Amino acid sequence: MTHTFEADGIILDFGTRRILSNIYFKCETGKITGILGRNGQGKTCLMNVAYGSLNAVSKSVRFDNLSVFEAFKRPDLLTYLPQFNFIPSFLSLTRIFTDFDLNYDEFVILFPEFKAKSDFIIKKLSGGQRRLIEVYVMIKSKAKFSMLDEPFSHLMPLQIEKIKEILHNEKKTKGFLITDHMFRQVTDICDNLYVLTDGKVHLTNDITDIETLGYARL
Amino acid sequence: MNKTSAILQLSALVTSGRISISLPSPSPVRYLPLIMNPLKILNLILTFYRSFFLATSLITIACISIFWKYGISTFSTLFWFKIITLAIVYYFIRTTKTKEFYYYQNLGVSKVLLWTSTLTFDFVIFLCSLILTYKIR
Numbered sequence: 001m002t003h004t005f006e007a008d009g010i011i012l013d014f015g016t017r018r019i020l021s022n023i024y025f026k027c028e029t030g031k032i033t034g035i036l037g038r039n040g041q042g043k044t045c046l047m048n049v050a051y052g053s054l055n056a057v058s059k060s061v062r063f064d065n066l067s068v069f070e071a072f073k074r075p076d077l078l079t080y081l082p083q084f085n086f087i088p089s090f091l092s093l094t095r096i097f098t099d100f101d102l103n104y105d106e107f108v109i110l111f112p113e114f115k116a117k118s119d120f121i122i123k124k125l126s127g128g129q130r131r132l133i134e135v136y137v138m139i140k141s142k143a144k145f146s147m148l149d150e151p152f153s154h155l156m157p158l159q160i161e162k163i164k165e166i167l168h169n170e171k172k173t174k175g176f177l178i179t180d181h182m183f184r185q186v187t188d189i190c191d192n193l194y195v196l197t198d199g200k201v202h203l204t205n206d207i208t209d210i211e212t213l214g215y216a217r218l
Numbered sequence: 219m220n221k222t223s224a225i226l227q228l229s230a231l232v233t234s235g236r237i238s239i240s241l242p243s244p245s246p247v248r249y250l251p252l253i254m255n256p257l258k259i260l261n262l263i264l265t266f267y268r269s270f271f272l273a274t275s276l277i278t279i280a281c282i283s284i285f286w287k288y289g290i291s292t293f294s295t296l297f298w299f300k301i302i303t304l305a306i307v308y309y310f311i312r313t314t315k316t317k318e319f320y321y322y323q324n325l326g327v328s329k330v331l332l333w334t335s336t337l338t339f340d341f342v343i344f345l346c347s348l349i350l351t352y353k354i355r
Contacts, residue, residue, distance in 0.1 A: 075326040086320040088265065099325055141324065
């Protein structure tokens with residue numbers, strides 16, 4: 001079944017500075033939606049507003065056309081990978097996978113280097129390994145949609161390729177909203193791509209639009 | 219450009235997402251409440267409590283020791299001391315562990331539930347300990 005996750009009418013101010021206005025994005029089951037934007041344009045703020053953890057002047061966030069003001073209270077609808085480490089450092093990998101109802105053995109098949117590490121606490125892992133665990137559990141979380149803020153940062157190229165494969169498989173039953181400065185990885189997997197600039201989102205028609213909109217040189 | 223073609227072009231732009239039309243926000247419609255495993259919620263709350271359990275327990279033990287030694291006259295002071303230390307713990311954890319709240323939120327446990335349950339539990343333990351000490355003493 002196809003679900004939709006939409007947001008529009010978002011206006012966000014920090015003091016007298018307007019960060020976001022005229023925002024519209026749509027995410028659907030079976031699609032990966034990318035958001036690119038220069039630093040400080042408000043990509044993370046946009047995700048936080050959609051998630052409900054940041055108050056905006058106005059917003060409309062809808063799942064299947066039903067308004068949800070505080071999506072963070074509905075992990076069955078939306079999960080959110082922030083750009084920083086968020087898993088409590090004293091939790092073991094087994095505990096994390098149990099909390100998210102995930103199978104650790106399936107993870108080990110994809111990433112054999114974790115075979116003997118199920119009892120490790122996450123603090124003992126390297127920064128990249130820790131990020132990989134966080135990205136994996138969010139992608140595989142039992143939600144209809146997941147927002148991923150910089151999922152490819154800190155990962156090595158081989159891991160990025162595997163994460164892209166997992167995303168490709170998972171999008172059959174989920175929708176993803178992704179932002180990352182590794183724009184070639186993002187454009188590689190995205191079905192829809194928005195560029196956020198001057199507080200507004202622009203839906204791109206082709207890859208050259210991201211240069212036109214001043215995000216990157218191709 | 220006639221009216222029909224203008225409408226068609228506009229609807230194509232809206233459908234493609236290139237422009238958005240801001241409609242008045244509809245009244246919030248609630249989904250059915252999410253039913254979560256109570257044991258899982260309890261486990262997550264205990265995990266969160268673990269992050270400041272040692273500090274608050276030491277404070278409770280110190281209060282009991284003082285209460286044991288000096289009696290009921292210290293109750294009021296100890297009561298407010300405990301309240302103030304809990305407020306300090308709340309401020310400290312809220313500042314230092316702010317990133318970890320995303321873990322609990324992604325699993326369906328809100329900040330409000332985490333704080334109310336753990337602080338209430340800790341304060342009830344403190345009161346029960348004082349009452350028990352008073353009876354034994």
